[in-house]
Structure formats: C-alpha cells, structure tokens
Amino acid sequence: MDFLNPVLNGFSVVLEPMNLLYCLIGVVIGMLIGVLPGLGPAATIAILLPLTYSVEPVTAIIMLAGIFYGAQYGGTITSVLLRLPGEASSVVTVFDGYQMARQGKAGTALGLAAIGSFIGGTAAIIGLTFLAPVVAGFALDFGPAEYSALALLGILLVATISGGSKAKALIAAAVGLLLATVGRDVFTGESRFTFGSLQLADGIDFVPIAMGLFGLGEILYNLEERHRAAKAPSKVSNVWPSKSDLKYASGAISRGSVLGFFLGILPGGGATIASMASYAMEKKRAKQPERFGKGAPEGVAGPETANNAAATSSFIPLLTLGIPANATMALMFGALLIQGVTPGPQLVEQNPDLFWGVVNSMYIGNILLLIMSLPLVGIFVRILRVRAAILAPITALITLLGAYTINNSMFDVTLVVFFGVLGYLMKKFGFEPGPLVLAFVLGELLESSLRRSLLVFGGDPTGFFTRPISATLLLVFLLVAVLPGVRSMITKRKGTTAAAESAGNGTNQNIKEKV
Amino acid sequence: MAGGKGGSSALPAGGDAPSGYKEDLPEALTPEELAAQWEEEKPPAAGPLANAASSLVVLAVGIGALVLSFAMGLGTPEKPQPGLWPFLTSCVMVALALFQLVWGRHNRDAEKFTRMSFAPLTGLVTLAAMVALMPLIGFEIPSLILCIIWMKFLGSETWRSTLLVSAIVVAAFYGIFVLALGTSIPHLF
Numbered sequence: 001m002d003f004l005n006p007v008l009n010g011f012s013v014v015l016e017p018m019n020l021l022y023c024l025i026g027v028v029i030g031m032l033i034g035v036l037p038g039l040g041p042a043a044t045i046a047i048l049l050p051l052t053y054s055v056e057p058v059t060a061i062i063m064l065a066g067i068f069y070g071a072q073y074g075g076t077i078t079s080v081l082l083r084l085p086g087e088a089s090s091v092v093t094v095f096d097g098y099q100m101a102r103q104g105k106a107g108t109a110l111g112l113a114a115i116g117s118f119i120g121g122t123a124a125i126i127g128l129t130f131l132a133p134v135v136a137g138f139a140l141d142f143g144p145a146e147y148s149a150l151a152l153l154g155i156l157l158v159a160t161i162s163g164g165s166k167a168k169a170l171i172a173a174a175v176g177l178l179l180a181t182v183g184r185d186v187f188t189g190e191s192r193f194t195f196g197s198l199q200l201a202d203g204i205d206f207v208p209i210a211m212g213l214f215g216l217g218e219i220l221y222n223l224e225e226r227h228r229a230a231k232a233p234s235k236v237s238n239v240w241p242s243k244s245d246l247k248y249a250s251g252a253i254s255r256g257s258v259l260g261f262f263l264g265i266l267p268g269g270g271a272t273i274a275s276m277a278s279y280a281m282e283k284k285r286a287k288q289p290e291r292f293g294k295g296a297p298e299g300v301a302g303p304e305t306a307n308n309a310a311a312t313s314s315f316i317p318l319l320t321l322g323i324p325a326n327a328t329m330a331l332m333f334g335a336l337l338i339q340g341v342t343p344g345p346q347l348v349e350q351n352p353d354l355f356w357g358v359v360n361s362m363y364i365g366n367i368l369l370l371i372m373s374l375p376l377v378g379i380f381v382r383i384l385r386v387r388a389a390i391l392a393p394i395t396a397l398i399t400l401l402g403a404y405t406i407n408n409s410m411f412d413v414t415l416v417v418f419f420g421v422l423g424y425l426m427k428k429f430g431f432e433p434g435p436l437v438l439a440f441v442l443g444e445l446l447e448s449s450l451r452r453s454l455l456v457f458g459g460d461p462t463g464f465f466t467r468p469i470s471a472t473l474l475l476v477f478l479l480v481a482v483l484p485g486v487r488s489m490i491t492k493r494k495g496t497t498a499a500a501e502s503a504g505n506g507t508n509q510n511i512k513e514k515v
Numbered sequence: 516m517a518g519g520k521g522g523s524s525a526l527p528a529g530g531d532a533p534s535g536y537k538e539d540l541p542e543a544l545t546p547e548e549l550a551a552q553w554e555e556e557k558p559p560a561a562g563p564l565a566n567a568a569s570s571l572v573v574l575a576v577g578i579g580a581l582v583l584s585f586a587m588g589l590g591t592p593e594k595p596q597p598g599l600w601p602f603l604t605s606c607v608m609v610a611l612a613l614f615q616l617v618w619g620r621h622n623r624d625a626e627k628f629t630r631m632s633f634a635p636l637t638g639l640v641t642l643a644a645m646v647a648l649m650p651l652i653g654f655e656i657p658s659l660i661l662c663i664i665w666m667k668f669l670g671s672e673t674w675r676s677t678l679l680v681s682a683i684v685v686a687a688f689y690g691i692f693v694l695a696l697g698t699s700i701p702h703l704f
Binding site: 223414 | 549558561565566576577583584587591592593594595596600601604605607608612614615618619622624625626628629631632638639642643645646649650658661662665669670671672676680681684688692696698700
C-alpha cells in the first residue's frame with residue numbers, strides 16, 4: 001500500500017476545485033486553438049505557454065495537461081471534418097474519418113475518436129503509474145556519462161525519425177545546440193555569442209523560441225498555404241456511436257491502447273508511428289480490408305486510441321529520465337523548467353505531490369475531454385466555420401501579446417518574430433523545427449554532463465565506453481547514425497531496386513511530409 | 516516523388532473558388548490517392564539552387580560559430596575552455612552543411628517561393644511594424660492595422676467584416692490584457 005499512498009495523495013491535489021477549473025480551462029482553450037487548421041498540439045502549446053506563467057507549478061502543469069489533450073483532440077476534429085490533420089499522428093485518421101464525415105457520420109467518427117482517445121489515454125496512464133517509478137528507480141544511478149549518452153541518443157532519434165531529410169533535421173538540431181550555448185557559460189562564467197548584448201547575457205529563453213518556431217512560424221506558413229480552400233464542414237450530429245459501430249471499434253480500441261503504449265515509450269514521434277501501425281494492423285486483421293479508406297469505424301478508433309496512448313506514455317521518458325521523446329514533449333519539458341521543476345529520476349522521490357499531481361491530472365484531462373468533446377463538438381465545429389482569414393490575425397496577436405506578458409519585455413516579442421521568420425524559412429527549405437527545439441532544450445544538460453563526465457574520466461573520451469549503460473547507449477547511437485548511410489549505399493549498389501522501393505515508400509513519405 | 520498519379524482526375528477544383536461539398540466532385544478515396552492529392556496541392560518543389568543556398572547559409576553560420584568559439588579558447592578535454600562545446604557543435608554543423616551541399620542538392624523537400632509567398636512577407640512586415648510601434652504608441656493602433664491588412668489584403672474579406680471584426684478583436688484584447696489581467700502591455704488609452 002506504501003506505493004499507492006502518494007498516488008492517492010496526487011488525486012487529492014488534482015481534485016482541488018481550483019486545479020479542476022484550470023484543467024477545464026486548459027482543455028477548452030487547447031481545443032479552441034488546436035481546432036484552427038494548421039495548428040497542431042506543438043503550436044497550440046507554444047502559443048499558450050504564457051498562460052501558465054502566473055499560476056503555481058502544480059496548477060500550471062495540470063493546465064498544460066489539459067491544453068495538451070485539448071489540442072490533440074482539436075487536431076482530430078480537423079482531420080475528420082476538413083481532411084486537415086493538425087499533426088502527423090492524426091494523418092491516418094483522415095483516411096476513414098473524412099469518409100465517414102462524407103457519409104454523414106462525422107459525429108460517429110468524432111465520438112469514436114473521443115472514446116478511443118479516452119480509453120487509450122487512461123490505459124496508458126495506468127501503465128505509466130506502474131512503470132514510471134520503476135524506470136525512475138533504475139535511472140537514479142545514472143551519472144553524467146549516462147546522461148550525455150542519453151541526450152545524444154534522444155536528439156539523434158528525434159532527428160532521424162522525423163520525416164524529410166535526415167541531414168537537414170540534424171542541422172536543425174545542431175543549430176538548437178548552438179543556440180543553447182548563448183549566454184553565460186556555467187563553468188567559467190564567460191559570455192558566449194552574446195555580441196555585447198545585455199539581454200542575451202542570460203541566454204535565450206525557451207518560450208520565445210518555441211512560440212516563434214512553432215507558433216508564429218506556422219501562422220506565417222499557413223498564410224501562403226492553401227488552407228483557405230478548405231470547405232466549410234457539414235453539421236455534426238449524433239456523436240454517440242451506434243452499437244454496431246462500437247462492436248467494430250472495441251477490438252481496435254483495445255489493441256490500439258496496448259500498441260500505442262509501447263510504441264510511445266520509444267523516443268521520436270511515438271504517436272505518429274503508433275497511429276500508422278495501428279491502422280496497418282486493423283486493416284490486416286479485418287475480414288473485409290476493402291472497407292478501409294471508405295469509412296471503416298475501426299480505421300478511426302484504432303489510430304486515435306493508439307496515438308493518444310502513445311502521447312501519454314511518451315511522458316514516461318520525460319518524467320523519469322528528463323529526456324523528452326518528441327517535439328511536443330520538449331515543449332512540456334520547457335514548460336516544467338519554467339515552473340522550476342526539473343523532470344528526472346529524482347522527481348518521484350523528492351516531489352511526489354508534483355509528480356503524481358502531473359500524472360493524475362492526465363486522468364482528469366482525459367475525463368474532461370470525453371465529457372467536453374461529445375456534447376460540445378458542435379461548438380468547435382462552428383469555430384471551423386469562421387474563416388481562416390479572420391482567425392490568422394487573432395492567433396498572431398495572441399502570440400505577440402502573450403510573448404510580451406512573459407517578462408513584460410519587448411525583447412521577447414522581437415525574439416518571437418525573429419524565430420517566427422526562422423521557423424517559416426525552415427519550413428520552406430525543408431528543415432523541421434522540432435529537432436531544433438528539442439536540441440535547444442537538451443543542450444545545457446548535454447554540455448554540462450559531457451564536461452562533467454570528461455572531468456571524471458580525466459579527459460579521456462573512451463571513458464564513456466567503460467560504463468555499461470553509457471556504452472550501450474552510445475553503441476545504439478552509432479548504429480542509428482551509421483545504419484541509414486550503409487543501407488543507402490547497399491541500395492545504390494543494387495541500382496534500380498532503389499527506385500522501386502522509393503515508389504513503394506512514396507505514400508508513407510508523402511504522408512509524413514504533409515505535416 | 517510519386518506525384519501526379521491519378522492526381523488530375525481526383526483533384527477537386529483548387530484555388531479559392533468555393534467548391535460544393537456534396538457529391539459533385541469525385542474525391543480521392545484510398546490513402547494512396549489522398550497522398551497523391553496532397554502531393555499535388557503542395558507548392559512546387561524548389562530546385563537545386565535553393566537547396567544549395569540553404570546549405571551555404573548553414574555553412575556560413577557554422578563557420579562563423581566555429582571561428583567565434585575558437586576565439587573563446589578550446590582548452591583540453593579535461594580542462595575545457597568555454598569554446599570547446601560550441602566548437603564541436605559547429606564542426607558537426609559545417610560537416611552536415613558540406614554533406615548537404617554535395618549530396619542534398621536534388622532533394623525535393625524545399626518549397627519554391629511563389630506569388631503566394633508575398634502573403635507571409637506582408638505578414639512579416641506588419642509584425643515587424645507592430646514590434647517597432649508598440650512601445651511608442653501602444654498596441655491598439657498597430658493591432659488594428661495588422662488585423663485590417665491581414666483580413667482585407669491577405670484574406671480578401673469584405674471591408675465591412677474586416678473593419679467590424681478588427682474593431683471587435685482589438686477591443687476584446689484591450690478588455691482581456693489591460694482591463695481583466697492588468698498586464699503592463701504598452702497601451703494608448
């Protein structure tokens with residue numbers, strides 16, 4: 001029972017009326033912004049980060065969990081109704097979800113997605129409750145050497161798993177690492193890359209970078225996008241799925257929960273892979289696979305369950321190791337740091353109220369999402385009817401004014417605009433902003449643990465290979481770094497087979513590139 | 516990429532023309548067709564020149580960082596100076612930029628700048644103007660102008676709805692940020 005006590009205490013924290021209220025506000029605002037075409041969870045959380053500044057840590061994190069779930073579901077709504085996935089993990093929802101909407105069953109699709117998300121998310125939280133303390137206990141022995149290896153591996157995985165060119169993603173990561181060095185060097189106190197600017201002396205804040213790259217960059221990019229051509233969605237009625245739909249979906253939901261949970265723990269776009277894997281699995285298992293792509297309910301329920309389960313279980317590496325598994329988690333990491341909370345193995349032990357508060361707030365976020373989304377879907381659909389031309393300046397202004405309120409400084413606003421331009425140009429030239437933000441967040445940890453471990457090893461880099469865990473992690477790092485090169489060399493030698501393969505992968509690639 | 520496959524027949528009328536929602540258009544059905552359609556809707560890919568340009572920018576930044584971090588002093592692995600870590604990072608960056616310059620020339624992941632790209636440029640100008648003007652004359656007038664430009668000229672709304680909505684938006688922001696939250700955002704009134 002000892003183990004469960006802090007868990008239950010966490011519930012009492014979450015169930016305080018104030019915290020519940022903030023969770024509710026988070027879900028609603030998250031959905032409101034997340035439902036805007038083109039703005040996925042990462043953009044939504046980035047834009048809304050200033051909201052969490054003025055409240056105390058636990059409340060802020062509970063609100064963030066709410067925003068996170070709301071934004072996720074907002075993306076689902078646009079996938080089903082407008083065929084515009086908010087992020088990569090809801091791309092496959094489009095296949096059957098949009099078809100269902102065309103058949104007048106948009107409500108059913110959204111209802112199934114909500115129920116699936118709820119079950120998948122809840123199952124993943126239960127898994128997290130039991131697995132997280134174990135992982136954290138294991139990680140307590142990690143020293144600087146392990147952390148450097150882990151951070152390196154995390155950055156590399158996120159860069160390689162993201163769609164598009166690997167070299168470009170790695171360049172983005174390198175830029176992030178460099179940006180993290182701006183300011184005072186923690187070891188020697190010397191200023192780096194500040195160019196005499198006092199405002200840069202303390203380093204660049206995470207929030208303007210995230211708000212610029214994910215928020216404003218996305219808004220600018222959408223200005224030239226063709227989203228204006230999106231059709232107004234039809235009416236949504238009957239969100240409660242019928243019995244036969246539920247029968248079709250129930251298997252998909254339970255399989256999606258398990259699949260999503262395990263794929264989500266892996267670093268690098270867990271939710272995206274989980275949703276695709278679940279779609280493929282459901283199609284393979286189905287008695288009439290030809291129904292898929294024509295409005296099969298399990299084609300919505302499975303992926304939506306899996307991506308939510310994966311999104312939830314990707315909190316495990318963040319909360320127990322302090323290593324965010326993807327861009328959205330990097331944002332959560334940044335938000336936690338702002339609140340003075342350093343996610344890592346010590347968190348469970350030293351700050352159980354907060355740790356379990358965070359975990360349990362996910363239950364509440366999930367439940368609120370279910371309660372909110374089913375009856376209120378109609379209202380969110382109405383937001384979709386507001387034209388993008390009107391929504392774009394509003395979100396841009398929210399971003400700018402929000403950025404000002406963080407430190408009451410125009411410098412932050414200027415930074416947001418600067419990084420907004422950078423984000424737009426990166427998207428134009430095929431560089432993903434995700435690895436940059438992730439590397440920026442991990443940069444300081446990586447540098448300081450690298451330098452600390454070199455001190456321990458007396459300046460001998462081979463020391464990393466004398467410790468079993470860091471050696472294993474570095475081996476995996478090398479494998480991941482070298483393997484794609486080797487593979488492309490082999491395919492090149494085979495010549496024509498490469499073309500055939502790329503045609504086969506074309507669909508997947510296109511889908512990834514879309515977002 | 517596998518673009519164009521079945522695209523032209525399955526593609527709904529593009530552009531801003533309001534296309535009917537009902538069955539008057541044969542829509543893409545399978546995921547493959549949908550992917551092909553997205554590929555069609557994507558702006559044209561940029562050529563090798565754009566790829567080379569972006570690689571050169573990265574290269575320049577990398578070399579700049581390399582020089583600056585070298586100037587900070589590298590030290591030795593057991594006694595590193597502040598420049599060592601940025602030096603390593605910029606080395607990686609330079610290497611990747613060179614790789615990208617040589618082998619990434621024919622990547623198709625960059626987008627061409629088209630006539631549509633004037634919209635984000637205009638947007639950027641208004642944002643920059645807002646940043647410059649906000650400390651001087653408060654946020655209300657720049658916000659109003661930004662809204663009007665974005666709605667009327669970038670979004671081709673009617674004058675009536677542009678002016679009405681812009682006024683409401685600025686009033687709402689005033690209400691939220693100044694009256695309700697009491698933030699210190701520079702304001703005129």
